[in-house]
Amino acid sequence: MVSDVAYRIRAVLFRGRMESELAEELEFHFQQQVEQLIAQGCPPAEARRRARLLFGGLDEVKEECRDARGISVIEALWQNLHSAARRMGRSPGFSAVAVVSLAIAFAGGAVVSSLLARELHRLAVAAPDQLVSFRSAGAHLGPCWGAGGPDSACFSWPMYLDFAERSAVFSGVIARTTVPADLTWRDEIDRVSVELVSTNYFAVLGVSAAAGRLFDAQSANQTVLSYSYWSRRFQKDPRIVGQSIVLNQVPVRIVGVSSYGLHSLMPGVSADVLVPMEVAPSLAPASPELLAREWAWMNIVGRLKPGMTRQGAEAELAPRYRRIIEEEARTVSPSWTQRSQFLAKRLELIPAGRGIERNIDQQMAILIAIVACVLITAYANLAGLCLARVAARQRELAIRAALGAGRSRIAGQIFAEFLLPVALGGVPGSLAGLLLAGGVPGFLFDPERARSLAGPGIGILLLAFAIMAAAAVGFGAIPALASVRGKNINILATGNIVPGGLRRGRFWRVLVTAQVTVAAMFMYGAFTFSSYWLKKTTVDRGPGHLVSFTIDTSSKGYSGAQSGSLFQRLEERLSSMPGIRGAGFAVASMSEFQIEGRAAARPEANRFLWMAVTPGYFNAAGFSFVEGESFDAAGRSQALPHVCINEAFRRRIFGNRNASGKRIRAAGDSTWSVVSGVVRDFESNEGKPLVYYPYYGGAAAVAFVVRGDAAPEPLCRAVRALAGREAPGLRIDGPKTIDSLVAESNRGNAVMAGILVVFGLLTMALAAIGVYGVTAYLVARRTSEIGVRMALGASVRAVVAMVMKEVVWMGITGAVGGSALVVVASRVLVPLDGPDFHYEYPLLLSGAAVAALAAMAAGFLASRRAARIEPTLALRSE
């Protein structure tokens, strides 16, 4: 085996020498034969002739020797690639589209598999498989801070203490959450992400310090830097250990640096500084409520004792968890009508060896599906094109087979024609994708994590590329096998090109129709986003100019009441400024809502944004009511508090019927609220349902809107000056005009629109190639039929019409199918969090029309080509 490979390699490397040696060897034999014959009495000329006869064809023998040496496999590969390249050069346009589409598909595959690899990266801690995170699906009675993950993984501080105290099942239980903070060091302020952790965090995870030490039980006002922040901000300077920094207003001492590769337990969340939870009340908005049972704001992770299973632990913990939530229901909200639903909550333990579970699986699945879709269509199209070529070259292939070309040789050539564009597109595409995944902006994931991509991540990447390569081989085998199928290759014997084959074309027709369907959907998406984007730049915002700024008191450590009075004082001052038409502020959050008389299938389906606004806010922002009136006008003296909703909310929940007087309630509210009015949607809201509450105080950060007569520039200056005077030393963002804020927030939409336009054009191009390939294939198989028709007097137009009939059918079916899917999706996907998905018929129609027209244009080109056949030539091919 080894000698075999070595021999083959030698045969390739020293090809020239091997060739000349072969010639010399055979020549020697030939001469000996001639001499023997002469010695037997033959005349020299006759001797030569007979020697040649005895020997057979010299070239044939040489070829067989090459075969025997194994040279020819590589030689054949080279020749195949060479001829494939020539063939690509002959139709540069389609080759380019094929290569580019494959490059994009491979780049997508590379990005998605890197993301996947990163998601499945195991934590750099001791025995990560023993870690489990707590999860309890269902409503929360109090506020929930998210902690960067799903609400179901959010628990309260007392809950943590309950489970941390006694540990029959755990060898340790830790808690974590994330808060942003201002880190001051030598008068430089940096916005950092603080990982608040229980003091036993490092001990339970079993990690060591990269510098200094990690904190322990007596750790008040100590902090540990993450390795990545230490390298980024302090260039790995070990002298930073022991120094003091200020987090918001709290001085803390750096005691050490955590080990390399230790990221937040919440995937995708960056942890710059780790601080013991005991510091939290002074760090976060001062709230004694943080320690209350109904405030859920941390994730709990336990390390199972060796030998303890998750199921065993769950069974063990269930009674204790039940007692806890019963107590919580009793103390927190005695009037809670859905008490039984809350009490039905169960505690689950989820493997956390790769971090705390996040709700990313769905997004990931969608990404994988899109990439797989594009890759499969790109492959299928290329295979279709190759198949069309095989059909058109039946006679040539048959002649070559008759002249002694082996089946493997012919199949190999067709295979190479498939594989070359795949390689040309796939290799640079994959590299670009990997580069992109390594440097994708931080809002997708932590760049430090990207850099430490290793271990199992590589395995997933390799697996992904192996799958993509295997798919290439699979699709390439279709035309390769077709080229050597019996009836194709025996064409000379039967003298007949296999006719039309309606049944055999069906698969490709369905495929191409499906592509037009997908293209229509993507084009619709591209149009929708582009139109949103175009619409937003031209909006009438009423008289004067509207500016907005945010103000944050959390770094000062104000209480909720202190912050509230500060904001209200600022609103009064701003309103009384000369030239100001109105000022107000709002604070926004998300909650799950109940609607009286309507049970949601899933609580998260009714998770909406809500804003607590001052009366001045509606006024300044210039909102108008499409129904009812503001809660302020309705008065607060009513038995139940009033709220307003927006049009999108009414459309989603009440189907555009009158909503005034309906009752809704956010999770945690003790009473129902009555809808007093419906606010007209504003353009930057993107059709998301919204609930407006009256502002009652509290909140550490709010957003102000101010409407004034002055030009934007001086207006912003004046507002800033006043805010700076009224709230010295507070973090103020802005003010900026609403137009510029909308433009900023639109940047994300522009990216999305760009992606959709690219995917739309790509799928459209793919569909067009597909239609072209299939049409060419079907036409090539009907060459003789077309020839007969034309010989009998059919015009070019008639032939084109005949072919176009099928193309039009495919185009229209695909476009109608795509539109239907959009309509269905808009009905099915509505409950998902996100913009209200209402389609617009003009956009839907134009998306479908563009996709269908592109497909038909490609089909027309292919059929025109077919109709250019000389009748006599076509008949002669019979």
Added chain:
Amino acid sequence: MVESSLELPQGTLDLLILKTLALCPLHGWGITLRIQQTSHDAVQVPQGSLYPALHRLERRGLVKSQWGASENNRRARYYELTSAGRKRLAAEEVNWERLVAAVSEVLGTT
């Protein structure tokens, strides 16, 4: 000569080449002559198949080749058996004996 020569059954050429080379290294022409001689011209080596067979055997590591001078002082490629080739020859010889015996048996019974 043509009338008296035998068609070689498939696969026997390799065996004949190995056996011929077992005595001493030979070039291709030499192998042809030696087989003709020892079979008293009964076996005519198909010359077109000889060299592909030699190259195949070399690739499999059963023979190795080197250039040397021929009897009439020309450059010729000499083939010789490797140890793997020797082992293969022994095995093939046993196989052949069994095959011949079996075939004779069958032929003898009818």
